[in-house]
Amino acid sequence: MSLVGRLLHREDLHSLAAPYALDALEPGERRRFEKHLRDCDRCADEVRALTEDAVRLAWSTAAPPPLAMRDRVLAAVRATPQESAPIPEHTPQLPPHVWGAQPPPARVRARRPLFVPFATATATAALVVASLFAVQAGRTQDQLDAERAQSREIAHVLAASDVRTTSYEDAQGRSIGAVTSVSEGQAVVTLSGYGTPSNGRVHQLWLMRPRVQPRSLGLFKADTPLVATGLGRSATSLAVTVEPAGGSAQPTSQPIVQLALKSVGFGE
Amino acid sequence: MEAEELLVLVARGDQKAFEDLYGLVSGPVFGLVRRVVRDPAQSEEVAQEVLLELWRSAAKFDPERGSALSWVLTLAHRRAVDRVRSARAAGEREQREALRAGEPAFDQVAETVEAGLEREWVRRCLDRLTALQRQSVTLAYYDGYTYREVAERLKLPLGTVKTRMRDGLTRLRDCLGGAA
Numbered sequence: 001m002s003l004v005g006r007l008l009h010r011e012d013l014h015s016l017a018a019p020y021a022l023d024a025l026e027p028g029e030r031r032r033f034e035k036h037l038r039d040c041d042r043c044a045d046e047v048r049a050l051t052e053d054a055v056r057l058a059w060s061t062a063a064p065p066p067l068a069m070r071d072r073v074l075a076a077v078r079a080t081p082q083e084s085a086p087i088p089e090h091t092p093q094l095p096p097h098v099w100g101a102q103p104p105p106a107r108v109r110a111r112r113p114l115f116v117p118f119a120t121a122t123a124t125a126a127l128v129v130a131s132l133f134a135v136q137a138g139r140t141q142d143q144l145d146a147e148r149a150q151s152r153e154i155a156h157v158l159a160a161s162d163v164r165t166t167s168y169e170d171a172q173g174r175s176i177g178a179v180t181s182v183s184e185g186q187a188v189v190t191l192s193g194y195g196t197p198s199n200g201r202v203h204q205l206w207l208m209r210p211r212v213q214p215r216s217l218g219l220f221k222a223d224t225p226l227v228a229t230g231l232g233r234s235a236t237s238l239a240v241t242v243e244p245a246g247g248s249a250q251p252t253s254q255p256i257v258q259l260a261l262k263s264v265g266f267g268e
Numbered sequence: 269m270e271a272e273e274l275l276v277l278v279a280r281g282d283q284k285a286f287e288d289l290y291g292l293v294s295g296p297v298f299g300l301v302r303r304v305v306r307d308p309a310q311s312e313e314v315a316q317e318v319l320l321e322l323w324r325s326a327a328k329f330d331p332e333r334g335s336a337l338s339w340v341l342t343l344a345h346r347r348a349v350d351r352v353r354s355a356r357a358a359g360e361r362e363q364r365e366a367l368r369a370g371e372p373a374f375d376q377v378a379e380t381v382e383a384g385l386e387r388e389w390v391r392r393c394l395d396r397l398t399a400l401q402r403q404s405v406t407l408a409y410y411d412g413y414t415y416r417e418v419a420e421r422l423k424l425p426l427g428t429v430k431t432r433m434r435d436g437l438t439r440l441r442d443c444l445g446g447a448a
Contacts, residue, residue, distance in 0.1 A: 023345055
C-alpha cells in the first residue's frame, strides 16, 4: 500500500473512534479497530475520552435491580471460578526495578486455593519452553471461551425464579456446593478441595433417586463447575464418585461425598 | 471504598469486596442493560451475566485505560448490545413487541418512577445537540444499532454519521462537564 493509501486507511480507521466508543461497530470492524488501537496512541487517548462521554449516557439510566437478583448473583459468585489476569505468567518474571519499591498486587498468590494448581501449572508450562507458550496461550483462550459459555449456562440457571443454593463442607474443608432450580431441573455443582484423582481417574457426578439406579450427570473437569440438567422433582441427592478415565455407566465405588437436595425443594 | 480498590480485591477472590462492588454498580448496570435490551426478563439475565463476569474477569481491569466504573459500564453496554442485536437478528423482538401491543411501553413505566438529577442533566444536554447528532448518538448507544444501521435509518452517508457521533459525544462532554 502506498504511503497516501496507508494514511487514508489510517484516517478511515481513525474515524471509527466514536462509533467504537458507542459500541456501534460490527464484530469484524471492532476487531480491526482494536488491532489499530494497539499501535495508535492518539486513538487510544481519544477512545478513552469518548468512552467516558458515552458512559455519562449510561449513568443517567441507572435503576435499582430486582432485590432477588442480588442473592442470585452472590450465590453464583460462590460457585464460579475466576479468570486470571491477562498473561499473569509474565509479571513475576520482570526484574524488580521495573516495579520500583512496591511489588505489584500478587494476583496469582492471592487466588482462591481451589485454583492454585491450575494457575501454577499454567505458569510453569509457559516458562519452560518459549515455543510452548503460543500453544498455552491458545489453550487458555479456548478455556476462557468455554468458561464464558459456561457462565452463560450458569446465568441461565440463576435467572430461574426459584433459584436456591445448598452446600456441604467436611471437617477437612473440602466442599460441594450447588445452585439449583427445581422448575428448570438444573443445578450448577462445584467441587472444591478434592484435588484431581490419580492415574487419570475422574470425579463423576451422579443423580440419586429413590428405587432407581444412579444416573450420571457428567464428569468434573479440573475445578470448573458442572452444569447438571434434567433433574426431576424426585431427585433426592447428588453424589460424587472416583471413576476410571472417561467415567462409568454406573458407579464402581462408594461416593466420596453426597449432597441432599431436600432443602432446595427437590425430593418430592 | 472506590470501585477501583474494590476491583483489585475482587480480583483476589474477595467475596465481601464483591458484595460492596455489587452495591455500587448493580443499579447503573441493570438500568443501562434494561435501557438497551428493554425486555425485563432478558435484561435481568444479561445484567446478572455482566455482574458475574465482573467477578470472573476483575483481574482484567486495567486502571491505566480508564476508570473502574467506565470499565464496568462499557462491559455492560457491550453485552446488552450483543444481546439486542442477536435478538433482532432472530426477529424475536418484533414478535414480542407485536404480542405486547396495547401494554404501556416498559420505558415509560420505569421513567415515571425514577427521574434522577443526572437523567435530567443528560436529557437537557442531549436537547442541545442538533437533531442528527442526537439521533446518531442515541440510536447507537440506547438502541444498539451499528453506525451502518444508523446511517440507513437516517438516510445519511456513513462518513456523516461517524462525524455526527463524534461531534455529538464531544458536545455532550462540554455540556455535562458542569454537572459532574
